[in-house]
Amino acid sequence: MAFHAVVARDTDGYKTAIEKLTDDELPKDGEVLVDVKYSSLNYKDGLAVTGRGKIVRRFPMVLGIDLAGTVVESSTSEFTKGDEVAGIAQGLGELDWGGYSQRQRVKADAIVPLPNGLTLLQSMQYGTAGFTAMLCVMALEQAGVVPGEREVIVTGASGGVGSIAVMLLAKRGHRVAASTGRAELEPYLRELGATSIVPREELAKKGGPLQSERWAGGVDTVGGAILANLYAQTAYEGAIACCGMASGHELATTVWPMILRNVSLLGVSSLRTSKPKRIETWARLASDIHPTNLASLSRIEPMSRVFELAEQILAGQVHGRVVIDVNR
Numbered sequence: 001m002a003f004h005a006v007v008a009r010d011t012d013g014y015k016t017a018i019e020k021l022t023d024d025e026l027p028k029d030g031e032v033l034v035d036v037k038y039s040s041l042n043y044k045d046g047l048a049v050t051g052r053g054k055i056v057r058r059f060p061m062v063l064g065i066d067l068a069g070t071v072v073e074s075s076t077s078e079f080t081k082g083d084e085v086a087g088i089a090q091g092l093g094e095l096d097w098g099g100y101s102q103r104q105r106v107k108a109d110a111i112v113p114l115p116n117g118l119t120l121l122q123s124m125q126y127g128t129a130g131f132t133a134m135l136c137v138m139a140l141e142q143a144g145v146v147p148g149e150r151e152v153i154v155t156g157a158s159g160g161v162g163s164i165a166v167m168l169l170a171k172r173g174h175r176v177a178a179s180t181g182r183a184e185l186e187p188y189l190r191e192l193g194a195t196s197i198v199p200r201e202e203l204a205k206k207g208g209p210l211q212s213e214r215w216a217g218g219v220d221t222v223g224g225a226i227l228a229n230l231y232a233q234t235a236y237e238g239a240i241a242c243c244g245m246a247s248g249h250e251l252a253t254t255v256w257p258m259i260l261r262n263v264s265l266l267g268v269s270s271l272r273t274s275k276p277k278r279i280e281t282w283a284r285l286a287s288d289i290h291p292t293n294l295a296s297l298s299r300i301e302p303m304s305r306v307f308e309l310a311e312q313i314l315a316g317q318v319h320g321r322v323v324i325d326v327n328r
């Protein structure tokens with residue numbers, strides 16, 4: 001069967017284009033053939049599609065770090081024809097062919113069955129961004145950050161991870177401060193559940209290593225000086241889940257918040273999450289869902305637009321989540 005996919009090649013420099021492929025060209029080492037319905041747009045997809053980040057590890061590569069679709073064939077008893085599955089955070093579009101494709105053959109280990117109550121569309125409204133946001137929420141819970149009077153803060157709040165983190169934390173009963181560089185998105189963030197808005201520049205200024213206690217905890221998607229300030233402003237026994245570096249990868253700080261306030265910095269990586277943990281995380285995404293807000297923070301775009309959307313997400317011009325309809 002012939003179908004379309006976004007392919008990266010390196011024969012004449014790094015080039016990406018929509019190409020027509022056939023089932024015979026799909027990877028032979030996957031056990032499950034999937035009729036892909038949706039993928040999504042993440043920051044990492046922006047880097048891969050434009051070639052501005054070294055994301056792809058082998059060529060040719062079908063891009064798209066997320067996919068959701070229906071099983072067509074499976075050589076393992078774990079999946080049967082007709083199962084609805086989602087694949088994220090397992091090297092799709094980096095090491096193995098990914099989701100910007102109408103068909104894909106994937107390793108059984110790369111996908112999980114969708115939990116009850118979650119549709120294919122909703123799974124990609126979440127995508128890697130939402131999955132990572134939930135990993136951050138679960139890390140904060142494990143560190144003992146519980147809803148209370150003091151706010152938790154989310155940085156890069158209007159981005160994909162940030163918007164979903166705001167929504168999930170608010171749904172759990174937290175008071176959520178949303179830090180954003182886009183003041184015009186305040187109504188959007190309040191709709192998702194933010195109780196206050198913190199201008200990005202306020203947190204980006206150089207601050208002392210131990211500042212007034214302000215946050216019960218936080219989800220940081222930007223790194224750099226903003227993370228250093230968040231950490232210095234975290235209250236006794238608080239924790240910050242760190243998952244991104246939209247502003248920078250450096251962290252200039254001291255051990256003071258850790259040793260004087262019991263503050264924890266929690267590293268969060270979605271890549272290589274074990275299968276049991278992925279299943280648990282998807283179950284939480286299904287049970288904590290706020291369908292109206294999830295729909296309102298996302299939009300659906302055709303695969304033919306990924307090239308311009310990739311530029312936009314890297315330029316900070318996308319807010320919320322973009323689902324990619326691979327059949328348009």
Ligand SMILES: NC(=O)c1ccc[n+]([C@@H]2O[C@H](COP(=O)([O-])OP(=O)(O)OC[C@H]3O[C@@H](n4cnc5c(N)ncnc54)[C@H](OP(=O)(O)O)[C@@H]3O)[C@@H](O)[C@H]2O)c1
Nearest residue numbers: 043132156157158159160161180181244245246247269270
């Ligand atoms: N660890 C993991 O497994 C994992 C998984 C997914 C994503 N990530 C990382 O998390 C980050 C966010 O990913 P995403 O998909 O949510 O991207 P995104 O949708 O582009 O969101 C990033 C947000 O960061 C803020 N931002 C952009 N440039 C900034 C700058 N120079 N300084 C401060 N803030 C800036 C913007 O929010 P405002 O306009 O609201 O300020 C932007 O919307 C990326 O670094 C990504 O690589 C990591």
